[in-house]
Amino acid sequence: MKLAIRTEKLSRRFGRTVAVDGVDLAVPEGAIYALVGANGAGKTTIIKMLMNIFSPSDGHAEVLGTDARHLAGKAFTRIGYVSENQEMPEWMTTGAMLAYCRSFYPQWDAALEQQLVRQFDLPLKRKLKHLSRGMRMKAAFASSLAYRPSLIVLDEPFSGLDPLVRDELIEGLLDRAPETTIFLSSHDLGEIETFSSHVGFLEQGRLLFSEEMPILSNRFRDVTVTLERPSSLPDNRPASWLQPEIADCVVRFVHNNYKEQITERELAEFFPTARSFSLDPMPLRSIFLAVAKSGRNQRSSGANEARRINA
Numbered sequence: 621m622k623l624a625i626r627t628e629k630l631s632r633r634f635g636r637t638v639a640v641d642g643v644d645l646a647v648p649e650g651a652i653y654a655l656v657g658a659n660g661a662g663k664t665t666i667i668k669m670l671m672n673i674f675s676p677s678d679g680h681a682e683v684l685g686t687d688a689r690h691l692a693g694k695a696f697t698r699i700g701y702v703s704e705n706q707e708m709p710e711w712m713t714t715g716a717m718l719a720y721c722r723s724f725y726p727q728w729d730a731a732l733e734q735q736l737v738r739q740f741d742l743p744l745k746r747k748l749k750h751l752s753r754g755m756r757m758k759a760a761f762a763s764s765l766a767y768r769p770s771l772i773v774l775d776e777p778f779s780g781l782d783p784l785v786r787d788e789l790i791e792g793l794l795d796r797a798p799e800t801t802i803f804l805s806s807h808d809l810g811e812i813e814t815f816s817s818h819v820g821f822l823e824q825g826r827l828l829f830s831e832e833m834p835i836l837s838n839r840f841r842d843v844t845v846t847l848e849r850p851s852s853l854p855d856n857r858p859a860s861w862l863q864p865e866i867a868d869c870v871v872r873f874v875h876n877n878y879k880e881q882i883t884e885r886e887l888a889e890f891f892p893t894a895r896s897f898s899l900d901p902m903p904l905r906s907i908f909l910a911v912a913k914s915g916r917n918q919r920s921s922g923a924n925e926a927r928r929i930n931a
Contacts, residue, residue: 657822663805700764704776715744725767754785
């Protein structure tokens with residue numbers, strides 16, 4: 621499997637603050653990979669290291685087979701990059717900006733440029749400083765897609781945009797998907813769930829998981845067990861049960877390693893007198909909340925135990 625992006629123990633510190641902590645990424649060529657997490661999780665810092673804007677404090681990153689620290693000049697003719705706070709020559713008209721960019725990319729596709737202008741309904745004679753945020757993002761997308769890059773890197777591209785503009789930008793991306801790799805960061809889980817092929821979840825600078833979207837969706841279930849009489853949670857319950865809780869005759873938890881027949885047999889063994897079992901698929905947002913809350917609870921328990929030992 622050829623990789624468009626690969627990192628090994630990628631880390632970045634700002635003084636005593638660890639922004640990215642030992643991240644291992646493997647983004648296959650042709651993937652639509654979404655790196656998700658809350659604001660401040662380290663997503664933008666990772667992208668800036670991939671784009672050689674920041675140097676890693678530790679570890680290594682490769683982009684299209686090149687050490688990210690050596691990306692410069694012609695290497696960027698194969699990479700499209702759009703950030704949430706894209707800087708643009710505001711004094712230029714949209715048309716002049718596209719013409720200016722055209723001269724830097726030998727593979728610029730004039731026919732595709734015109735297609736994107738029509739698709740995004742770009743006002744070519746209007747100055748960029750007079751465009752709405754949504755229209756400015758459309759112009760940035762057009763200037764980054766028209767030269768058919770091998771890799772498109774997007775940092776929070778849909779933040780603050782209305783649903784119609786987001787849909788138009790996503791459609792423009794998906795049109796390019798057969799010929800490129802797309803790597804984007806986002807905290808808008810509902811949007812990326814509809815079109816991403818792979819997803820990585822970043823929290824406090826650490827990558828908690830990185831998987832193909834169908835595999836991730838298939839292994840998580842929201843489990844509800846209805847008992848015949850009030851009971852307690854099993855002491856020897858598996859680590860794959862996240863956030864277990866019990867109220868009267870109802871047990872609820874998130875199962876993070878669901879395997880159809882095996883899991884159902886396991887539940888029957890733990891709850892032999894159960895009246896019913898419900899194992900429901902979960903949306904991406906619910907999966908991330910379960911993983912994040914479970915991780916925070918574990919860290920809190922570890923900190924409390926450390927304080928008890930040191931007391």
